[in-house]
Amino acid sequence: MPAESKIRILVAKPGLDGHDRGVKVVARALRDAGFEVIYTGLHQTPEMIVNAAIQEDVDAIGLSILSGAHNTLFPRILELLRARGADDIVVFAGGIIPEEDIPALKAAGIAEIFTPGTPLGTIVEWVRRHVKPRGVAA
Amino acid sequence: MDPEALARLEAERRRWEATTLREALAARPERRERFSTISDVEVGRLYTPADVADLDYLRDLGFPGEYPFTRGIHPTMYRGRLWTMRQFAGFGTPEESNRRFHYLLRLGQTGLSVAFDMPTLMGYDADHPRAQGEVGREGVAVSSLADMEVLFEGIPLDEITTSMTINAPANVLLAMYVAVADRRGIPRERLGGTTQTDILKEFIAQKEWIVPPRASMKLVQDMLVFGARELPRWNVISISGYHIREAGATAAQELAFTLADGIAYVQAGIDAGLDVDAFAPRLSFFFDCHIDFFEEIAKFRAARRMWARIMRERFGARNPRAWWLRFHTQTAGVSLTAQQPLNNIVRVALQALAAVLGGTQSLHTNSMDETYALPTEEAVTVALRTQQIIAYETGVADTVDPLGGAYYVEALTRELERQAWAYIERIDALGGMVAAVEAGYPQREIAEAAYRYQQQLERGEKIIVGVNAFVDETPRPIPILRIDPEVERRQVERLRRVRAERDPARVAEALHRLREAARRGDNTMYPILDAVKAYATVGEICDVFRAVYGEYREPAII
Numbered sequence: 001m002p003a004e005s006k007i008r009i010l011v012a013k014p015g016l017d018g019h020d021r022g023v024k025v026v027a028r029a030l031r032d033a034g035f036e037v038i039y040t041g042l043h044q045t046p047e048m049i050v051n052a053a054i055q056e057d058v059d060a061i062g063l064s065i066l067s068g069a070h071n072t073l074f075p076r077i078l079e080l081l082r083a084r085g086a087d088d089i090v091v092f093a094g095g096i097i098p099e100e101d102i103p104a105l106k107a108a109g110i111a112e113i114f115t116p117g118t119p120l121g122t123i124v125e126w127v128r129r130h131v132k133p134r135g136v137a138a
Numbered sequence: 139m140d141p142e143a144l145a146r147l148e149a150e151r152r153r154w155e156a157t158t159l160r161e162a163l164a165a166r167p168e169r170r171e172r173f174s175t176i177s178d179v180e181v182g183r184l185y186t187p188a189d190v191a192d193l194d195y196l197r198d199l200g201f202p203g204e205y206p207f208t209r210g211i212h213p214t215m216y217r218g219r220l221w222t223m224r225q226f227a228g229f230g231t232p233e234e235s236n237r238r239f240h241y242l243l244r245l246g247q248t249g250l251s252v253a254f255d256m257p258t259l260m261g262y263d264a265d266h267p268r269a270q271g272e273v274g275r276e277g278v279a280v281s282s283l284a285d286m287e288v289l290f291e292g293i294p295l296d297e298i299t300t301s302m303t304i305n306a307p308a309n310v311l312l313a314m315y316v317a318v319a320d321r322r323g324i325p326r327e328r329l330g331g332t333t334q335t336d337i338l339k340e341f342i343a344q345k346e347w348i349v350p351p352r353a354s355m356k357l358v359q360d361m362l363v364f365g366a367r368e369l370p371r372w373n374v375i376s377i378s379g380y381h382i383r384e385a386g387a388t389a390a391q392e393l394a395f396t397l398a399d400g401i402a403y404v405q406a407g408i409d410a411g412l413d414v415d416a417f418a419p420r421l422s423f424f425f426d427c428h429i430d431f432f433e434e435i436a437k438f439r440a441a442r443r444m445w446a447r448i449m450r451e452r453f454g455a456r457n458p459r460a461w462w463l464r465f466h467t468q469t470a471g472v473s474l475t476a477q478q479p480l481n482n483i484v485r486v487a488l489q490a491l492a493a494v495l496g497g498t499q500s501l502h503t504n505s506m507d508e509t510y511a512l513p514t515e516e517a518v519t520v521a522l523r524t525q526q527i528i529a530y531e532t533g534v535a536d537t538v539d540p541l542g543g544a545y546y547v548e549a550l551t552r553e554l555e556r557q558a559w560a561y562i563e564r565i566d567a568l569g570g571m572v573a574a575v576e577a578g579y580p581q582r583e584i585a586e587a588a589y590r591y592q593q594q595l596e597r598g599e600k601i602i603v604g605v606n607a608f609v610d611e612t613p614r615p616i617p618i619l620r621i622d623p624e625v626e627r628r629q630v631e632r633l634r635r636v637r638a639e640r641d642p643a644r645v646a647e648a649l650h651r652l653r654e655a656a657r658r659g660d661n662t663m664y665p666i667l668d669a670v671k672a673y674a675t676v677g678e679i680c681d682v683f684r685a686v687y688g689e690y691r692e693p694a695i696i
Binding site: 011015016017018019020021024025027028029031037039040041042043045067068069071072073096098099115116117119120121 | 256257259260262267268269270271272275276340343344345346384385386472475476477509510511585588589592596602605606613615618621691692693694696
């Protein structure tokens, strides 16, 4: 079995917006690429996402948002992961995120941000390269 | 066509295929093996009268203003009156949105259309912990009647019609609108406009809900009864395909699920004891206009014909106005690209043209910057001017249904209708739309379609200019509207002031009476109106419903 089949990813939709077309398409593409995908469903608070990530012992969290609340919600998720000692979980994100917000979000610890129009293959490839099962030497 | 003419045509077609076409294909093969619409309906090389040979003009098309209204609901269509140009607007504080409304009215817009922010759409006040970071971002924040009073300051509610894109708490916002009018002394029968109120579409696609589907339908029923009694010019429900399409549905799915939602609301009205001939004429529709030009025109024409048949044959409506499918259209937000945003102006113009050729009664044209944020003034001006150019310069509004009879358009209209009826039959077999939603049926069908389309994009079978073809890496930034984080603080401040200044005993009493009405199954609209007038907030009123009916949680399906 290829090593990547062990990679577990929590795909989450923080905030109140209900636009889940993108998150569902990405979740399916990751699953079809052989990862284990857990989708949280909609309207998740940062607390709910971090609890789920720790309970499910995931290696990565993929966040999707387009409501403009990313500058509030993403840093809060990273902060909670740190507080719970789980900041080795790789966090990546996608959605409607203006270019000028990206540097600050990356500085806060989001590993990668995929903007609209990114091919699914690019996201899958990035996960293959940057996410390793936790507890396994990279 | 008579059989002889048809046989001659078919023989000629075979000859053309064997000679002219064959030579051309030998010299230059076609660009693709298979052509299909954006919804993946196969497109033929050529359409002739043979493709619509069994089309019965009087039965299937008829005359505009007459059953089944395929060619338009009005006999003269835009020769008599152009469509309403209604740009959706709302952001930040009620003050800022009010300024934008006045700006749009000065530009020549003919109706208002209000966008609310996510907390309001979900029935949370601006100071709710879940509202953090979301206040005023995707629309205007309205937590209490005080916000509503500011939002409509200086707007003549008896002259301008207002459309409000609000669903789960539509009952609260409608009550607020009525309360503003009551206070100004405007008679309720002069209030014209629309609340979207399409909760089934929320469960299917947009996903801003409060209580479970069956309880939600009861609240919609209360609004229908209230509207029938108090607001003769108000469209209580705008049955919406827009969000269904944006979530990834095909054109046929948008058509089918929207009409199936309409069937459920008509049934709900009948079950509440309303006369179908009296309330059905106040139902209106809201569709998406995507980029596949002819498919969209066909969709609108099929929608009119199908709804007329549903109302007359299924519900036995006898009032011709109950057979009318009146609709607002918005160009497809999902078709706009963050890459090369100026291209969006062209996309929107073509989509708006399709909506007009499809016979819409009202139109919103998206602004070029809407993939990033709410539109700037300049962007929204270009979007509105696009409509005005189509209306006044192109001449397309000067004859009724100009594409009627075009072989391809008629064949495609029938194909979409065929696919949509098949979905409606399936939904009927599942026990109607509420049961279908509870079973996750439309949600799954849409997610499937979205994934299929995405794969076609990845394989290059579908092209989006600037995204998977003609890519230009040079960034060409356009101005973006930023929402000041101060908005949230100012909204929370106003809310606290309202809570401090109102009469707490009156609020508690009103909320108590609402709770009792909801428990007993009485009409909730009257107690909501009292609560709103006592300055109870959207969150407080919705908490009553959460307590009585429980909150909805969607099973997460991918």
